[in-house]
Amino acid sequence: MSVTIKSEHEIGLMREAGRLLAIMHEELQKEIKPGMSTWDINHMADTIIRDFGCVPNFLNYNGYPATICTSVNDEVVHGIPSKERILQDGDIISLDCGLIYKGYHSDAARTWGVGEISKEAQRLIDVTKQSFFEGIKFAKEGNHLYEISKAIQDYAEGFGYSIVRDLVGHGIGTHLHEDPQIPNFKPKGRGLKLQAGMTLAIEPMINEGVYDVEWLDDDWTVVTADGKLSAHYENTILVTKDGCEILTLR
Template sequence: MIPIKSSDDLLRMRESGRMVAEILALLAEKVVPGITTLELDRLAERECKKRGAKPAFKGYGGFPFSICASPEDRVVHGFPDRRPLLEGEILSIDFGVVWKGFYGDSAMTLPVGKIDAAKQRLLDVTGQSLALGIAQAIPGNRLFDISHAIQSYVEAQGFSVVKEFVGHGIGRGLHEDPQVPNFGPPGQGPLLRCGMVLAIEPMINAGKCGVKVLEDGWTAVTSDGKPSAHFEHTVAITDEGPQILTAV
């Protein structure tokens, strides 16, 4: 069964989502050449404490950090470290909080200083694919209408969709039913209903779709070493249309 949130649940999720958006905005301001992802991780944890929230990822399944920091060819679940970021790189940050028993989850990919046109196009296409997927998150549609909107756009632009990792339901749990693939045929999957909340998160590779997981057991990288981008929002399905909960 896919959990249906009450109006009170959604109010709490809007607050947790707002915290995620605020903290990600602060992190984005700090993403410049020379900063380390470990510094960003510590900033995120401090900001959680200020708001009375907890980092959603730290300790989840044994994950040791507050953010997932994935530069360049790292797709998802990257470990923050002490390496200074370099001009021209891109960095994906995935971050969530839990507040009053409800989760918020969002991700973004950012340029580190000035990036080349190919990387900028990867970011633009990935961000647009998220917007197209969100537009399908309306009552009466099927889950894979979201998936198909993302895949068809991305592949038409010459990029590839990661298939090993997908989006998910979210609420009292960080990961709830259903899984939300970024690929699939339209008109298939569960019927979307008001009160469902989904974390929609396209992960898009500049090259081939294949990924592999490093020895740390978490960090996923592209199989061909080419860059990857990741954008995510927590989205409520409502009669008024999709409501992005992880927006300031």
Template sequence: MIFYKTEEEIELIRQSALILSKAHGEIALLIKEGVSTLELDKRAEEFIKDHKAVPSFKNYNGFPFSLCISVNSTVVHGMPSNYILNDGDVISVDCGVYFQGFHSDCAYTHAVGNVSDDITNLLEVTKTSLYHGIDKAIEGARLGDVSYAIQNYAESFGYGVVRELVGHGIGRNLHESPEVPNYGKRGQGLKLQSGLVLAIEPMINLGTRYVVQEEDGWTIRTRDKKPSAHFEHTVVIRKDKAEVLTTFDYIDKAKQQ
């Protein structure tokens, strides 16, 4: 079942998304060589709870952390650990916030120190592909239009578009219908209507699209062990232009400090 949100519900998701976006900014301040990914998780949980909200991911289907932290060849669902960030690493931070009965979801992939041009380009293309998808997330379009826009842009650079993992509806539940693949055909799939809130999240690999799951049951890695990138926004379908409820502005400000 697909749940369309009222303006009052969208406002609550917007408030959730603001806390989430600010949490991402706090995490971005800490990302540098010598910091453990567990430290990032601890700060995120503190910040979210200080704002009278709850980390959406913690204890979700048994996941024990507030953040999914995916480093280098890990695509998504990586677990925070004692791993110390190194110069040249690429780290995806995925976080969700539950506030006043509603979830929001957002991810950003950071470069640690000096990374190769290949990594820089992968991050830029993945981030841009997210906005290509958002541009198509308008009333009257089809879900396949969003999916195609992401796939077409990313694959034009020779990157692999992960197919096993997808975006999703979001609201009172962290994951709602419909699924939002990052690949597809224009003009196909669900007809988009105003009030539908989606988490759109391209996961793009430097190499092939193929992934494997680690024995921990969570961590998803690229099969060829090449780096991957992941960006995500929570957006609401509107008549002429999607409204993006999460923002990377706080991350951008943190990076300027």
């Protein structure tokens, strides 16, 4: 495993990549409403990223056909935008996207409600988001990676939810996916020791029901095995000596 430690110059570029991606997510949130297609969201994301002078890093990544992943309801991640997929009042949608700024990647995901959603759906979204913040309390130099994983798992399971096992977070930098892999559940051992200058994409994927998932025939879209809701929250962070900096939040 080769985990890269970023220089001050590299961190500056990643800060800007993260800042621009945060703006894109803010703009998309304002536009989500019943009756729009997931392709409309993709078009907006692509336009915003290119207007920044950046490149969408998901588009054509390992053959992925769109700029953003639009995962609705029981879709965990990697939902492919479509003109036929129309958002309905009460849906929840996870938007996962990234961009490249001067050779450096950012990656972030948000789950939003469409129109009026149930209290149960809102609770899942809120717990998923908070599980990220519980995890990054341990993201500082000298701690071990799986302390982050354990904190995410403990918080989400405390509400009766389950943690997706088949998909994990990752390092990020000049590549979208770098070492290390970052589970949202506690594996055996402690994981690597964190150092200042590491940049990580921490991304809890939390299911309302069982943690088992399945892949659809498009080979991309991951859905919950029991058809229950799933939520996703992700930010790119920088590990520092006394904590972490969230690069994809303004």
